[in-house]
Amino acid sequence: MPLMELYLDLLSPPCRAVFLFAKSLRIPFEFKHVELADGQQYSEEFAKLSIVKKVPVLKDGDFVLTESTAILKFLARKCLVADHWFPADLRQQALVNEYSSWQHLNLRSHCSKVFLFKTLFPAIMGSEVSKEKMDVALEDLRQSLDLMEEKFLQDKLFLISNRISLADVLAVVEVMQPLAVALDVLEGRPKLSAWRDRVKKELGEKLFEEAHERIRDSKGLQQKMQNNSTLEKLKPKYEKLFR
Numbered sequence: 001m002p003l004m005e006l007y008l009d010l011l012s013p014p015c016r017a018v019f020l021f022a023k024s025l026r027i028p029f030e031f032k033h034v035e036l037a038d039g040q041q042y043s044e045e046f047a048k049l050s051i052v053k054k055v056p057v058l059k060d061g062d063f064v065l066t067e068s069t070a071i072l073k074f075l076a077r078k079c080l081v082a083d084h085w086f087p088a089d090l091r092q093q094a095l096v097n098e099y100s101s102w103q104h105l106n107l108r109s110h111c112s113k114v115f116l117f118k119t120l121f122p123a124i125m126g127s128e129v130s131k132e133k134m135d136v137a138l139e140d141l142r143q144s145l146d147l148m149e150e151k152f153l154q155d156k157l158f159l160i161s162n163r164i165s166l167a168d169v170l171a172v173v174e175v176m177q178p179l180a181v182a183l184d185v186l187e188g189r190p191k192l193s194a195w196r197d198r199v200k201k202e203l204g205e206k207l208f209e210e211a212h213e214r215i216r217d218s219k220g221l222q223q224k225m226q227n228n229s230t231l232e233k234l235k236p237k238y239e240k241l242f243r
């Protein structure tokens, strides 16, 4: 049986979620690096795999799957991981699904925006982002973090129960992304900071650091983005987001 393939760039939070889960649970896979900053997602070869032109992508034989949440759930079922990751219990499983549906337009969207305003915005728009725009993005992010704490975490150890689940993996990589631009979004939030430390420990601290190495080099990243022909391809999409 050939190894599963995971197409990833660890700069991307959804890719890190898939990578951390697979590595932490010792799920065998072949790492296929897709360099987003070089536009490899737009290559003809990658389009044959996924016309979505985004990572992560999983390839298991002739089965191809996109979307980090679907990939994580597929891996949890296929590899028969411990139940707490994606519980069989109807209600507990529904809570993981609730979180993974919520986070796309909330925590993920808001953490990404703050990160992109500091990294891609100047390269695409030709100026630093205005304070007004940044303040709105930070306010949206504040509201998402409030909900994460009050609706999901509450007084539990993890977002769904007192055991770690896929929801925690999806969330932790998002709150790490703004660290690339020296912004710790959990500063002044002791409950969420303690939660992040617990998730890190459960996944393995060394592995966690390894997965986040790329986002720690924010200077290198900014330079790469500014000198890159891929910018022309990204422009139409991001101009809409930045307006």
Ligand SMILES: N[C@@H](CCC(=O)N[C@@H](CS)C(=O)NCC(=O)O)C(=O)O
Residues within 6 Å of the ligand: 011, 012, 013, 014, 036, 041, 053, 054, 055, 056, 066, 067, 068, 069
């Ligand atoms: N909803 C998707 C999001 C995937 C996604 O947005 N991937 C980004 C990296 S974070 C990407 O590949 N972007 C390439 C592009 O837009 O050109 C998931 O959760 O997997």
